[in-house]
Amino acid sequence: MSSFFNSFITDKDEFAKDFYREYLISSTTEMFVQKIKEREASYEDIAKGMGKTKGFVSQILCGNRNMTLKTLSDLSYALGYRVNIGFESLPESFQSIDDLLENNYWQASDLDYTPELSIKSGGVIYKEDEKFWQKAA
């Protein structure tokens, strides 16, 4: 239980709204950063996979640009994941920030096939087998 910020919070409702938004941004970005490390991929590899520039990927992951749902999905796909979004009810009240985070609500699920442009160990795999498309469809 962390009460450190309690004495500084003057409007709990406003704080909780801002906290959830900021936590979604920081935790989602960090998940991507860690998945990229696991894949040993570079921003350049990911940019190729997404059909975007390295600068675009950098801006997304450095917080200089808001991530749209389209970008969220495309970035996940380039890394070999699909996005799975769920909802959790808000707590009726909270005594500390721990109460706000009983469940995480964003997760990445492994794809059960290899996407056409996916990052594997630092390289982009170009998958051209027609059977792949039948399976994917």
Place this chain on the structure above:
Amino acid sequence: MLPMFKSEETITGKKLSIRFLDGASDSLQAVLDKHGNEKKHQKWLATLSAALCTFAEQGNVTCPMKVSVAGVIPKSGGTAANKLSKKRKNLRLYGWYSDKYPKVFIVSHFAWKLTEKTSKKDLNILSTNWNRVEGEENE
């Protein structure tokens, strides 16, 4: 837990625990007293606390606040001073990864900064606090 920490203030995640030294709250209050207004304070604190929760849960945080090296803590034998900061925003948190307590990040103090470089004043505060927690007198 040493008396300079309050256990109820610790942020605990899967990767790290974040402990606040006893002067950290006063240094945060001092920054808020001098800068911004109540509405801005609530937004800064939401961003800061969300970043700290991500840091504790995932072991790092890069957006919108980022953990990075701020220098070397004087008289610490080479321990890196870390900062949690946001581009274009000036509320900054200083601390270090504890040698004495595994998987614990110690928050030394908060400061309002206009430049990227860590000041001597902040490094001296870090040095004093590092010695209080990690120094031999606490063996």
